[in-house]
Amino acid sequence: MNGQALLALRPDLRIIADHVAPGSRALDIGCGDGALMAALRDHAGVDARGIEIDAGNVASAVARGLSVVQGDADVDLAGYPSNAFDYAILSQTLQTTRAPDKVLDELLRIGGRAFVSFPNFAYWRVRASLLWGGRMPVTRTLPVAWYATPNIHHLTIDDFRAFLKARAIVTEGAWFLNGDRLTSEWAANFRAEHAVFLIRR
Amino acid sequence: MEHDQRFGTQRSVTLPGPLALDGGQILTPVTIGYETYGTLNGDASNAILICHALTGDQHVASLHPVTGKPGWWTRMVGEGKPIDPARHFIVCANVLGSCMGSSGPATAAADGQPYAMRFPVITIRDMVRAQAMLLDHLGVRVLTTVGGSMGGMQVLEWAATYPERVRSAVIVASAARHSAQNIAFHEVGRQAIMADPKWRGGDYYASNDPPADGLAVARMAAHITYLSEDGLTEKFGRKLQARESKGFGFDADFQVESYLRHQGLSFVDRFDANSYLYITRAMDYFDLAEEHGGLLANAFRGTKTRFCLVSFDTDWLYPTRESRSIVQALNAAGAAASFVELSSPFGHDAFLLDVPELFRVVDGFLKAGGL
Numbered sequence: 001m002n003g004q005a006l007l008a009l010r011p012d013l014r015i016i017a018d019h020v021a022p023g024s025r026a027l028d029i030g031c032g033d034g035a036l037m038a039a040l041r042d043h044a045g046v047d048a049r050g051i052e053i054d055a056g057n058v059a060s061a062v063a064r065g066l067s068v069v070q071g072d073a074d075v076d077l078a079g080y081p082s083n084a085f086d087y088a089i090l091s092q093t094l095q096t097t098r099a100p101d102k103v104l105d106e107l108l109r110i111g112g113r114a115f116v117s118f119p120n121f122a123y124w125r126v127r128a129s130l131l132w133g134g135r136m137p138v139t140r141t142l143p144v145a146w147y148a149t150p151n152i153h154h155l156t157i158d159d160f161r162a163f164l165k166a167r168a169i170v171t172e173g174a175w176f177l178n179g180d181r182l183t184s185e186w187a188a189n190f191r192a193e194h195a196v197f198l199i200r201r
Numbered sequence: 202m203e204h205d206q207r208f209g210t211q212r213s214v215t216l217p218g219p220l221a222l223d224g225g226q227i228l229t230p231v232t233i234g235y236e237t238y239g240t241l242n243g244d245a246s247n248a249i250l251i252c253h254a255l256t257g258d259q260h261v262a263s264l265h266p267v268t269g270k271p272g273w274w275t276r277m278v279g280e281g282k283p284i285d286p287a288r289h290f291i292v293c294a295n296v297l298g299s300c301m302g303s304s305g306p307a308t309a310a311a312d313g314q315p316y317a318m319r320f321p322v323i324t325i326r327d328m329v330r331a332q333a334m335l336l337d338h339l340g341v342r343v344l345t346t347v348g349g350s351m352g353g354m355q356v357l358e359w360a361a362t363y364p365e366r367v368r369s370a371v372i373v374a375s376a377a378r379h380s381a382q383n384i385a386f387h388e389v390g391r392q393a394i395m396a397d398p399k400w401r402g403g404d405y406y407a408s409n410d411p412p413a414d415g416l417a418v419a420r421m422a423a424h425i426t427y428l429s430e431d432g433l434t435e436k437f438g439r440k441l442q443a444r445e446s447k448g449f450g451f452d453a454d455f456q457v458e459s460y461l462r463h464q465g466l467s468f469v470d471r472f473d474a475n476s477y478l479y480i481t482r483a484m485d486y487f488d489l490a491e492e493h494g495g496l497l498a499n500a501f502r503g504t505k506t507r508f509c510l511v512s513f514d515t516d517w518l519y520p521t522r523e524s525r526s527i528v529q530a531l532n533a534a535g536a537a538a539s540f541v542e543l544s545s546p547f548g549h550d551a552f553l554l555d556v557p558e559l560f561r562v563v564d565g566f567l568k569a570g571g572l
Binding site for chain 2: 049055056058059061062063064065066067068069070071076079080081084
């Protein structure tokens with residue numbers, strides 16, 4: 001994939017956009033104003049559908065011609081039939097759900113594969129903030145103070161790996177990001193700000 | 202097209218029929234009052250059918266011949282609006298059973314006398330079939346359908362009955378079935394009409410003295426359901442009308458009372474009581490899932506139609522959960538569906554009022570479909 005719209009995407013979304021097969025069907029859960037969906041549609045002919053909780057974002061996405069349903073990942077995924085999509089995409093949303101394990105189950109039921117991206121709470125700056133400052137971290141990827149953060153289920157890359165292993169979920173791909181640069185898998189749990197996983201049953 | 206008598210405002214056509222009705226009867230001929238705006242393009246692909254609500258009419262964007270007021274959806278339809286006669290060929294027809302030029306209880310039957318209660322009971326699907334006959338007459342095969350409230354029910358029915366004809370569908374503040382509460386409110390209205398001694402079993406046309414009191418009460422009861430409690434409180438509260446203190450009688454002491462009385466009275470000038478009975482009945486019978494084996498998703502199986510649904514957070518007549526269940530059915534059927542709940546203080550009536558987000562959503566949805 002190429003094009004200006006792709007370059008403008010958030011780094012984790014660009015990774016996802018680069019790895020969704022052209023012409024496939026994708027459900028973007030927490031799709032925001034539809035930036036990823038529009039890129040997938042325009043550059044890869046993907047039949048993209050979205051779910052988004054914020055009405056203003058839904059209106060923006062619909063106004064750009066996308067099929068987006070206002071809804072909540074915690075409750076509305078149940079309405080989708082099994083294997084309806086080739087990919088289910090959950091970017092920067094897992095840590096805000098009430099029941100992340102059930103949401104992941106739904107992702108793998110609805111889509112053959114799932115992209116999941118999340119901020120890594122074991123990133124060294126986060127550790128340092130707690131260790132040296134004794135304060136909950138406020139970083140570029142976790143920009144909101146403790147009382148206002150939407151994140152209610154903090155997780156680390158190693159937590160997620162353990163979760164996948166315990167449930168025999170297959171990892172097809174993993175990308176680790178520091179800022180907008182990819183970092184190696186080596187010590188990713190310490191060095192990466194956030195991660196993107198491609199998983200399947 | 203300018204010289205084609207089929208197109209323009211204040212049109213009417215009598216089609217030979219027959220129209221086979223869900224109730225088992227056959228209606229022939231079928232007269233439909235309608236208006237068109239704009240020009241059908243070369244490949245007849247820019248047609249938008251607007252479906253009106255219970256007491257609406259075909260005067261969607263033209264002056265109403267009885268009230269002299271502007272059309273009922275001039276915020277949505279007009280130059281520079283989401284539905285624009287400069288780009289779209291717009292059709293709005295008076296529904297079957299109504300009283301603004303389409304076949305209904307006030308129309309003359311074969312014996313020259315008004316049908317009155319001899320008019321067959323009709324359904325939303327019958328209304329849609331009549332509209333399809335009109336569109337055939339106008340040379341429109343494929344179209345986009347747009348409607349709010351009962352209009353939204355017609356849009357859903359269009360998509361289910363003629364999936365190959367409906368490219369895009371916009372459903373605002375509507376539902377795929379009438380709930381028990383909806384039916385209950387309608388029954389209050391019907392009983393008010395039929396309890397009026399002037400109703401006379403529906404045979405009041407010769408007298409020139411229709412059951413206006415009953416119809417006004419029906420309208421007053423319905424009007425409450427179109428608003429929200431907060432909206433009513435904000436607008437009227439417990440304020441008194443043109444007096445300093447309570448009158449200790451049964452005049453309209455409160456502003457909200459005189460407002461409702463005004464709504465009821467102005468309604469009887471433009472609407473027929475029997476039409477109110479027939480159309481509310483059609484709405485009560487509406488249950489799209491039931492028509493498709495009890496599973497709403499079956500109504501949309503294999504559909505290629507793009508759907509856009511909008512609900513309003515203060516609408517308790519057709520609440521958001523009704524739209525959500527339609528969206529779930531559309532998702533289950535794999536249809537391309539968008540849905541948003543918009544915030545408005547105006548209750549069900551919001552779809553007729555100034556809600557910029559509504560116009561933005563509809564505009565974007567239509568343009569994305571190449572309209």
